[in-house]
Amino acid sequence: xxVLVCISHVPDTxxxxxxxxxxxxxxxxxxxxVINPYDEFGLTRAVWLKEKEGAEVTVLTVxxxxxxxxxxxxxxxxxDNAIRVDQEATDGFQVAKQIAAVAEAEKYDLIITGRExxxxxxxxxxxxxxxxxxxxxxxxxxxxxxxxDKAELIREIDGGKEKLSAQLPFVIGGQKGLVEESDLKIxxxxxxxQARKKPLDVRPPAxxxxxxxxxxxxxxxxxxxxxxxxxxxxEELVRLLxxxxxxx
Numbered sequence: 054x055x056v057l058v059c060i061s062h063v064p065d066t067x068x069x070x071x072x073x074x075x076x077x078x079x080x081x082x083x084x085x086x087v088i089n090p091y092d093e094f095g096l097t098r099a100v101w102l103k104e105k106e107g108a109e110v111t112v113l114t115v116x117x118x119x120x121x122x123x124x125x126x127x128x129x130x131x132x133d134n135a136i137r138v139d140q141e142a143t144d145g146f147q148v149a150k151q152i153a154a155v156a157e158a159e160k161y162d163l164i165i166t167g168r169e170x171x172x173x174x175x176x177x178x179x180x181x182x183x184x185x186x187x188x189x190x191x192x193x194x195x196x197x198x199x200x201x202d203k204a205e206l207i208r209e210i211d212g213g214k215e216k217l218s219a220q221l222p223f224v225i226g227g228q229k230g231l232v233e234e235s236d237l238k239i240x241x242x243x244x245x246x247q248a249r250k251k252p253l254d255v256r257p258p259a260x261x262x263x264x265x266x267x268x269x270x271x272x273x274x275x276x277x278x279x280x281x282x283x284x285x286x287x288e289e290l291v292r293l294l295x296x297x298x299x300x301x
Contacts, residue, residue: 054102054106054107054108054162054221055160056108056109056161057163058092058096058112059092059095059113059164060088060096060112060124061089061170062120063087064086064087065084065085065087066090067085068085076269077267079270086123088123088127089172090229091228092166092167093130093237094228095166095167096110096112096130097231098165098197100130101232102199110131110132111132111135111159111161112134112136113136113152115138115147115258116137116138121137124253128248128251129247129248134254135252136256137255138155138257139255144263144264146261148178149178150181152178153181153186155256163199163222163224163225164182164183164186164188164222164223166178167179167227168192168193169226179224186222186224188222190224190225193209194225194226195207195214195231202220202221203219203221204220206218206219206225207230
């Protein structure tokens with residue numbers, strides 16, 4: 054079984070986000086980048102498939118040389134191979150086209166993406182990859198068991214969970230539940246040393262053009278001061294909720 058895990062290179066959630074002077078891009082100065090958490094759940098599940106089914110696990114990301122430490126960490130966690138498509142990731146469609154081009158050439162049995170990336174929260178790439186490859190797509194996937202070329206899956210839906218059956222190949226958008234946070238693998242020294250020796254395959258991009266472009270970024274408005282209302286003053290509370298908080 055050949056498994057492809059798509060990795061996003063994203064700012065750590067503890068990073069204080071700043072933008073460039075014209076608010077057109079993220080200011081990367083001093084920013085710590087990590088594996089997108091949703092992708093890390095998928096990577097851990099892929100490593101389990103490697104241990105159980107003997108799967109070959111490849112990780113892929115689209116970006117410049119700055120993303121390579123993230124790929125090296127994925128190798129240290131347990132991936133066998135790493136591919137970097139040498140193109141700046143500018144929008145979801147462009148990234149999906151690059152992933153689909155690699156997947157079409159390599160013929161993977163299973164493609165795992167995250168439900169979304171925590172930087173732009175677009176949630177587009179997995180579905181686009183599946184559409185480009187004409188494969189089924191299971192998003193918000195919180196459970197997957199694979200036996201041979203068949204799989205039983207669970208995904209979250211409004212108000213509950215849905216059980217599905219599928220036959221390889223297909224694409225999933227994983228999230229917490231696919232594995233739990235306690236199951237995530239922390240690279241040990243042996244894994245880190247081995248990852249340094251594993252080849253990192255840098256590929257030229259497929260011909261494509263982005264469909265969107267960034268206008269400007271802006272941070273949310275700062276929170277206002279807290280107003281304390283006496284528990285007996287219900288009329289004032291209702292007025293504040295209606296006129297200021299706009300919650301009623």
